[in-house]
Amino acid sequence: MSITDSSHALHAAHALLRDNRIAEGLQALTVLANQNNAQAAFDLGNALLMFATDAAQIGQGLQRLRQAEAAGYAPAAYRMAYTSLVEVTETFDWRVLAERLAFCCxxxxxxxxxxxxxxxxxFGTPAQQRASTGLLELAALRGSTVAMALLGERLAIGTLCDTDPARANSIRRIAAQLGMPVPPPDPQAGFAPPEPATPPPAFDDWDFSALPAAVAAEPGVCLDGPTQLYLHTGFLSDEECLYIKCLGGPDVAPSVSVDENGRQQLNQIRTSHDFAFLPEFEQVYLNLLQRRMAAAAGLPLRQAEPLILLRYTPGQEYRPHRDVLPPSHVIPVEAGGAGQRLRTVIAYLNTPEAGGETAFPLLERTIAAEQGRIARFDSLDADGGTCRTSLHAGMPVKQGVKWICTLWFRQRTHRML
Ligand SMILES: O=C(O)CCC(=O)C(=O)O
Ligand SMILES: [Fe+2]
Incomplete structure (x- = not known):
């Protein structure tokens, strides 16, 4: 097949999937993948993983991703890189991760x-730190809107670059239109074209040997022994907080809760908006940040549910609750399941102007929402029963917006990918 023929065939396969003609779409991708079309193999792998319900189907999906990676297709290497960080389906090796990232870069x-x-x-060397703003420029030119938003903040503040308030203003305006929570433009500074005046400088120091430093973490200060309540301030950098908010911010939707009958419903207990980072929305650095949160929790990332990004606007709250699930939602460990929610890590991604604390009424403790800190606590006692003192609430935001992300860890492996 010529390149034009195969790109037509690929478009046709995508159209079938979009029209919900799943079996036909997968069949068309399979034909192309079997002709060694790397993009078709990657798309097929992703589609199989999205619809997979058991380990065998996941295995088939990953096989297609490996095929695409072996053919030198960077998006497949990228997905394998972050999949390996979960350590369920792909063995994990820092050296392989570093090689995959360098290849993708x-x-x-x-x-x-x-x-x-x-x-x-x-975590880079001084030279890598200095070059990192050029990498954001390049990532933005290649289509990463998150990189664009992070670049705008660097240009506004002058972090690892000279300040350029007029360019920062234009970037902030675009990022805000996309739904990213960046500060508003400063009208005094005017607006300059968002693109760089000169191409970013060439860079080729793709040494990622410092990656393990990105996941090293301590739980922090213990505030209550029986609840295992810990607080670690300064856990995430300002840029790391913005990275998480910009990755999921454009896609937050009204939160649902699980009632005592196991039904999902919009309710008054939890009035925030949220977004779940399902495997197809993950990124390598987001997975590294989750590994860091897991290290602070003292548990492997594979025991965590997907990372949830939450946004509360004034008046919104999460009324007092415990994080344990209704029994109908839990496959017990004895039955081979992931079991109950054991431990929670909350990361505070900004500092609201007023309100939004996390309150533990039975401990008479309140944790102020402060950008960059994490809190951690247990929902189960040592004997496996519900931890009574884990009762907690996200207090109403009084002014400004509150952004957090949460990882809920189960008793055993929960993630399939
Ligand atoms: O918003 C908060 O401070 C608490 C969030 C929370 O309790 C949860 O996500 O389970
Ligand atoms: Fe909670």
Whole structure:
């Protein structure tokens, strides 16, 4: 098949999937993938993983991703990189992760470049730190809107670059239109074209050997022994907080809760908006941040439910509750399931102007929502019963907006990917 023929065939397969003709779409992708079309193999792998309900189907999906990676297709290497960080389906090796990321960066994969920039800014050598703003420029030019938003903040503040308030203003305006929570433009400074005046400088120091430093973490200060309530301030950098908010912010939707009968419903207990980072929405650095949160929890990331991003606007709250699920929602450990929610980590991604504390009424403790800190606590006692003192509430936001993300850890492996 010629390149034009195969790209037509790929478009046709995508159209079938969009029209919900799933079996036909998968069949068309399979034909192309079997002709060694790397993009078709990648798309097929992703589609199989999205519809997979058991380990065998996941295995088939990953097989297609490996095929695409072996053919040198960077998006497949990228997905394998973050999948390996969960350590369920793919064995984990720091050296392989570093090689995959370096490969994706050389191929100018936008999300890999964005991840590299955020990683180097905090953990890179001085030369990598200085170069990281150029990597954000390149990632943005290649289509990463998150990199664009992070770049705008660097230009506004002058972090690892000279300030350029007029360009920062234009970028902030675009990022806000996309639904990202960036500060408003400063009208005094005017507006300059958002694109860089000169192309970003060439860079080829893709040494990711410092990656393990990104996931090292301590739980912090213990505030209550029986509840295992810990507080760790300064856990995430300002840029890491913005990275998480910009990744999920455009897609938050009204939160649902699970009632005592196991039904999902919109209700008055939890009035926030949220977004779940399902496997297809993950990124390498987001997974590294989750590994860091898992390290602070003392549990493997594979025991966590998907990371949830939450946004509360004034008046919104999460009324007093415990994080344990209704029994109907739990497959017990004895039956081979992931079991109950055991431990929660909450990361505070901004500091609201007023309100939004996390209150533990039975402990008479309140944790102020402060950008960059994490709180951690247990929902189960040592004997497996509900931890009574874990009762907690997200207090109403009084002024401004509150952004947090939460990881709920189960008793056993929960993630399939
Ligand atoms: O908003 C908060 O401070 C608490 C959030 C919470 O309790 C939860 O997500 O389970
Ligand atoms: Fe909670």
């Amino acid at each position: 050389r191929q100018q994969h936008p999300n890999a470049l964005c991840d590299a920039a955020v990683f180097f800014a905090r």
